[in-house]
Amino acid sequence: MATTIRTATEADVPQILAFIRALAVYERAPDAVTATEDGLLRDGFGPNPIYSCLIADQSGQPAGFALYFFNYSTWMGRPGLYLEDLFVHPEFRGLGIGRALLQQVAAIAVQRGCLRLQWEVLDWNTPAIDFYKAMGAEFLDEWRNVRVSGEALDRLAGAAVAEPAETEPTK
């Protein structure tokens, strides 16, 4: 039974959304997904796609996906590849599909001149952590992830002076 890794097309969008929802359930955040097919279509398959996606088929059945985009390292002065999602449906685990997806993403990173491939993993997801360690990954645990969203983002944005800004220092 062969695994095929292929680039996602517009026709895969319903399946991509199903994978995103299944991953959110696995990550204990089943209610966090507000993405829609329209949004995924617009952002991944329009004239200026924001993300790219690979689908793994197992004997013709969609078994997993990898969704990524490019970021930037100012230290290296080079683009990097950021892997937002990597997921294999539970019934297809243990077949090397996750490994094949990660290898393909790494190959795309190298082809595109990226010197690094990055992603995040939940600290309780021991099987994934062990898998990534076996792939040669390092863990950047001195860096904390920070986020502003919702009302805090609106408040921060509202305090900005219109660009180009001319402000008095706050003290």
Place this chain on the structure above:
Amino acid sequence: MATTIRTATEADVPQILAFIRALAVYERAPDAVTATEDGLLRDGFGPNPIYSCLIADQSGQPAGFALYFFNYSTWMGRPGLYLEDLFVHPEFRGLGIGRALLQQVAAIAVQRGCLRLQWEVLDWNTPAIDFYKAMGAEFLDEWRNVRVSGEALDRLAGAAVAEPAETEPTK
């Protein structure tokens, strides 16, 4: 003495590189910067810029910068804004310049339809952590940052089957 926040131009590239180097020194990684002016020019000011940059001038002197790009939230099905670097030169601290830069980045995020603004901070950088908390930021400490680079990335990429890939499962 007024602070002006403005969009960086090609002419700022030498100053941007100087800021990147000064930030790397502050982050205890002075040898980590291999970026060049040519690379920063190509990636930020070419036909398809990978990053954007704001410069803060204090009384006409470049005092700090914010460098960002867009990422993607599959849960939200929306782009997000990722702040790669935020830095104010030590001699210009305490004037509210970092706050003004962060506010402007937040305003750009909101204008661009982003529902969140994210970045990273070193766990020993207490002044920055306190500053971000005061701005309403949350810390996503259950997520660990993972990276593959150098030989490990080449090894992983080399194991990929050419796309479209047809592989035998590993077990």
